[in-house]
Amino acid sequence: MLRLFDSVHGEVRDLRLRDPGRISMYVCGPTVYDLPHIGHGRQTLVWDVARRWFTFRGYDVRFVSNITDIDDNIINRATRDNTTEAAVAREFEDEWWSAMTAIGAAMPDDIPHATQYVAQMVDLIASFLDSGVAYPTSDGIYFDVSRVPDYGLLAGQPLESLRAGARVEANDEKRSPLDFALWKNAKPDEPSWPAPFGAGRPGWHTECVVMSLGLLGDDFDLHCGGFDLKFPHHENERAQAVAAGRPFARHWAHHGWVMVGNEKMSKSLGNFTSLTDLLEKTDARAYRLLVLRSHYRSPIEVTPATIADAERALERLDSLARRFDLPSLAGDMLEEGSHYAWEGEALDLYDRVATKLDDDLDTPLAVAQLFEALGAANAAADRGDETEARTLATAVNLLFAAMGLALDAGADDVDPASADLVSRRDAARSVKDWAEADRLRDELVALGWVVEDSADGTLIRRP
């Protein structure tokens, strides 16, 4: 049984699926008006790991994540860059997927775009106007939150206390500061779509309801996003579903954010590091490992120090891959774990790891188990127990792959000059000419190689 923290109930609970054996999940995607930052990378990694693990456990997962391609930020960016909204959205969506692919995220099964769903949004808004849940003002159509009795469910507090704390500036025409825009009336030089209640563009909160219900259907299983989306975004999505009489997400899951110093990283604070920049100087797998080593609901600190720490830990994994010549997996989604022959030590390890991951995706404990098994594999090999060593090493490789982390035995291309140095060094060592062997090793190191001796002679690799 899979268990996951549910934001509505504030506790870890069993994942009660709409259809046993199948999981429908929706992850709120980005508004594409700038480069993705490290926090977006974490989001993608967290839910990529969840999806991969669920799949590995034999569930048929349908994973939907949207692109918001029309919004105030995109309009502002287009104005600033003297280009069109469509061009901005296209540029940064491309940047998004190339960065997400670079960190090893599998593509969603569906990628709905807000602009493709405007007609459905218009229908929904029209129905809200009909039923009186929505009302027009001079600048658009607003949703009346007081019409949803349990508004505040996700925020964890009642409407009244939310209203008391509202920081939104006064708007005479809104009935409550918590009421939110479903539709923004067309303005000159801004994209707009026709609607019976007046041309304009959709508000942010409406697209995800329409797209998630449209693609996954009523009562879908899991709605995911950052903690900061819990309120008001997800609250407002839910409110619309309630008002429309549609059963919405059965479970809500929210991940923690990336911190910079003691502040949340965000575009609006301007303190973000783009994922693209990070990947230029870092092995993407190190970032995945860093993310896996903390719980998805905890904040993480991404600094040069924590990245370097993860890189060195990753090196330990790759050393295992080299020692046992393990294949690099996880380029694609792995097939079900049940398809592999788990026996003895490997089966024990699988059970231990699965117990952790099934229980609210406890990746840090799972990773700890795998590092212990890594040590056991090396120890077994050192004492000559090749069977146990290989069994464990293979299981470690497989289970990291199940979380999307590919170990890399690192067969770097060796240029002829370096290859020559290697063979000369082996020759020198065979006649115990240590001075020459050391000199040749220094030459290789100067060329940027890491040099290791093995039973098969000199091995070189890139650091």
Place this chain on the structure above:
RNA sequence: GGCGGCGUGGCCGAGUGGUUAGGCAGGGGCCUGCAAAGCCCCGUACUCCGGUUCGAAUCCGGACGCCGCCUCCA
């Protein structure tokens, strides 16, 4: 003001009342021609003050500090 979260050894980071988290860094040893990789051993930490308990990092109360949401935000 309301709601939620956090404070763990040099660093990162788990932790279901009692027995080793794990990683990185550091020290010692084994292995090695010397290294590297690997293995073995070593840290007795939990913001503070009370309380419950035979026993608390873990439960309860309080204090202090920090963060987040209540506005766009992954």
